[in-house]
Amino acid sequence: MDAFTPTIELTDAERIDRLRLIRTDNVGPRTFRSLLLHFGSARVALARLPELARRGGAAHAARIPGEDDARAELAAGQKLGVSLKAPGEAGYPARLATIDDAPPLLGVRGVLGSLMRPMIAIVGSRNASAAGLKFAGQLAHELAEAGFILVSGLARGIDQSAHRASLAGGTLAVLAGGHDRIYPPEHQDLLAGIVSSKGAAISEMPLGHEPRARDFPRRNRLISGAALGVVIVEAAHRSGSLITARMAAEQGREVFAAPDPQADERARIIGLLGPTPVSIDDLVRMAGLSPAIVRTVLLELELAGRLERHGGAMVSLV
Template identity: 65%
Template sequence: MDAITTTIELAEAERLDRLRLIRSDNVGPRTFRSLLDHCGSAQAAIAQLPELARRGGAGRTLRICSKDEAHAELTASRKLGIRLLALGENGYPSRLATLDDAPPLLAVRGADETLMRPIIAIVGSRNASAAGLKFAGQLAHELGEAGFVIISGLARGIDQAAHRRSIASGTIAVLAGGHDRIYPPEHEDLLTSILAGEGAAISEMPLGHEPRARDFPRRNRLISGAALGVVVVEAAHRSGSLITARMAGEQGREVFAVPGSPLDPRAAGTNDLIKQGAMLVTGAPDIIDAVAPIMARPKSLPLREDDDEPFAPDPENHDRDQIVSLLGPTPVSLDDLIRISGIAPAVVRTVLLELELAGKLERHRGGLASLS
């Protein structure tokens, strides 16, 4: 259930080119997709990167990942049993693939079939209470027995409790760093147990990448994006788990929260989620009943650029200047830029792509962009 069939199988040359593209400077998942739309292939995009960045006003030469670097990463990954899967390939989580910022290449270790089953995320406080740890483990176990895979972030507290109780039924660890940079280090044994069973580990980061603070929200979007819904067991105000819940809502996923004592600050965030409309959870049946109708619906494909509105070959300087003048630190939508400027959509999209490659533009959720 909830599986998809293989739609593509990349040739190795194309996989190498896609790896080079996503590992080059200023190329994130959304930019990667725009470049493929603009250039037609990863190889053509790589060839055009320097010119596009120059037109965007880059102050230095754009670093492009070399063939040797990409080949070395592919070789090292295979030695560790890691597969670099593209969107649409067998083993790429089907719901994750629907995101507009899904990783173009996902580094996967473990059982592919686990990634193709229905997934529920369980997240929560690192400094969890004994009751919270017990409930998270019980919930993970019951959901596993019902056929669901549990996904979480391998963190201390709620994450590790959910992983440990779902090893036998299947669990997925989402890493903030490379597969060889496990955080926290003391959970390497837990990851080993996950991979020895019916589980898997995924990351969008290259080998050798040490997780930094800004990498954890990026990881969290993968946790929520791969899942039917996200269950928050314990979370204080302004916690990372609330970021995951917010991302889940933006991605159209179900948000569940376990109520807690108003005297415990670790329950403040979850209680607020319930006030804001999250579904209250006291047991696995609450979640199973809520996601059953979702599983019966077809998944939506990620939004793509309109094929009838191609990118512009080389925008005029006055158009570029006008678009830049409309941008600022406050995110604005592509539609608003087109409407206010009166400039053709193809030109606006091309200018935004140039600015992003020059390191002058930041993309936001919902199709928004701002000057960086």
């Protein structure tokens, strides 16, 4: 698969100006973008901010970080191997750069080349079933073997399974907090394995930022924004995974779901199985069901010790 080609490279001065602007009070990604379009550069926007705030009726001047603050943040990030990239630069996922509220600067760590490759996201329940975990892992492994970078949120459950299964091919962890504030804490080793192999981690938050509840939906837009499509596995109602699915649809991304098989579908698949091996493709055709449902039932049977797998994608009942 072809990698995306970078189109710009900021100077050190431009990077510092942009960092000061996005860290200014009341300036988020959309406001940053409007200011840059209106004034042409972050430096001019910084100079005009006090006047704009006064005209808007601000009671107090907005806090604008100084150059020393920005340089200190850049230096602290470099000690952790984190660099700040702008949309269009090498290391900034090309599809993420196209969303309306793309981070003006993205903290990236790991193998930057992986961030320029096509990506697919897998997200789902933190309390997933064993079948769901195995399904997510198998799908992630197959996608990685096909050349995709696997994107997820480093959460427990489905995210963790997808990351681990795609380590060899490359996986991207999208963080809700700063690069030095990993959540959940027990996944620090997993993240270390990701960035030291063929993968990477990204965050729009500054170092030291502890993830809060409202940061996870913000994080989720980056997961879907970076990907060609999003696969949802065992998402609970009103869950973060469904928020990711909604955001993916709004961003024009493909959304896929690994459905939970109904009783009659499960019975139909089991009824087609016996002691004689049959190909999975034939099972899909004979059952008249989606490959995802058939594979999910096969995983359930395998975990129950009732399924034997043979060469050539053949299976049989034990």
